[in-house]
Amino acid sequence: GAGVSQSPSNKVTEKGKDVELRCDPISGHTALYWYRQSLGQGLEFLIYFQGNSAPDKSGLPSDRFSAERTGGSVSTLTIQRTQQEDSAVYLCASSTFPRGGYTGELFFGEGSRLTVL
Amino acid sequence: SQELEQSPQSLIVQEGKNLTINCTSSKTLYGLYWYKQKYGEGLIFLMMLQKGGEEKSHEKITAKLDEKKQQSSLHITASQPSHAGIYLCGAVDYTGANSKLTFGKGITLSVRP
Numbered sequence: 001g002a003g004v005s006q007s008p009s010n011k012v013t014e015k016g017k018d019v020e021l022r023c024d025p026i027s028g029h030t031a032l033y034w035y036r037q038s039l040g041q042g043l044e045f046l047i048y049f050q051g052n053s054a055p056d057k058s059g060l061p062s063d064r065f066s067a068e069r070t071g072g073s074v075s076t077l078t079i080q081r082t083q084q085e086d087s088a089v090y091l092c093a094s095s096t097f098p099r100g101g102y103t104g105e106l107f108f109g110e111g112s113r114l115t116v117l
Numbered sequence: 118s119q120e121l122e123q124s125p126q127s128l129i130v131q132e133g134k135n136l137t138i139n140c141t142s143s144k145t146l147y148g149l150y151w152y153k154q155k156y157g158e159g160l161i162f163l164m165m166l167q168k169g170g171e172e173k174s175h176e177k178i179t180a181k182l183d184e185k186k187q188q189s190s191l192h193i194t195a196s197q198p199s200h201a202g203i204y205l206c207g208a209v210d211y212t213g214a215n216s217k218l219t220f221g222k223g224i225t226l227s228v229r230p
Contacts, residue, residue, distance in 0.1 A: 042222035
């Protein structure tokens with residue numbers, strides 16, 4: 001597809017279970033972001049991948065959260081031992097990385113809504 | 118790290134009225150993005166501002182980055198119900214090894230018909 005694709009769109013899980021959320025960015029986009037959006041809140045930065053550079057993990061809230069980006073394309077966000085406070089919409093975005101170092105326009109996926117019971 | 122404060126937190130206007138919302142940064146802005154989000158949907162890019170004093174328009178929405186580059190305002194002329202949603206500003210944060218885009222908490226706009 002032409003846009004950023006995320007799956008699943010909805011995930012309901014029990015507390016303590018592990019979940020994986022997938023993001024398929026726009027082809028050719030070297031930058032990939034994960035954000036979290038809780039009800040009524042803005043976007044909380046989680047992690048950022050840029051090309052072959054080491055990812056910026058400074059936004060991950062705990063060591064239960066991890067993310068990978070294989071082959072510079074698809075990314076998976078994993079949450080281990082989920083807690084109720086992990087319930088949120090997890091948004092993925094990708095962009096080009098123009099010269100000058102600033103981030104190009106971010107294209108967002110529709111998000112994965114996670115509910116932890 | 119860079120902090121973005123958006124004001125007001127929420128806004129209700131009558132259809133046809135003009136309105137302005139703001140985004141203030143704790144640091145100099147080197148790239149300021151405005152996005153709109155409909156409830157339960159993804160984010161839609163509105164515009165990006167880079168230079169102090171820069172002003173851009175998209176349909177009835179105009180955004181400006183002030184000269185000192187620490188605040189941006191977004192103005193909607195003759196608001197319509199289709200303008201309702203959450204408006205988020207994002208800025209390039211150069212803290213750390215890589216520049217990354219961080220966002221404010223958003224402003225919820227409701228437009229009464």
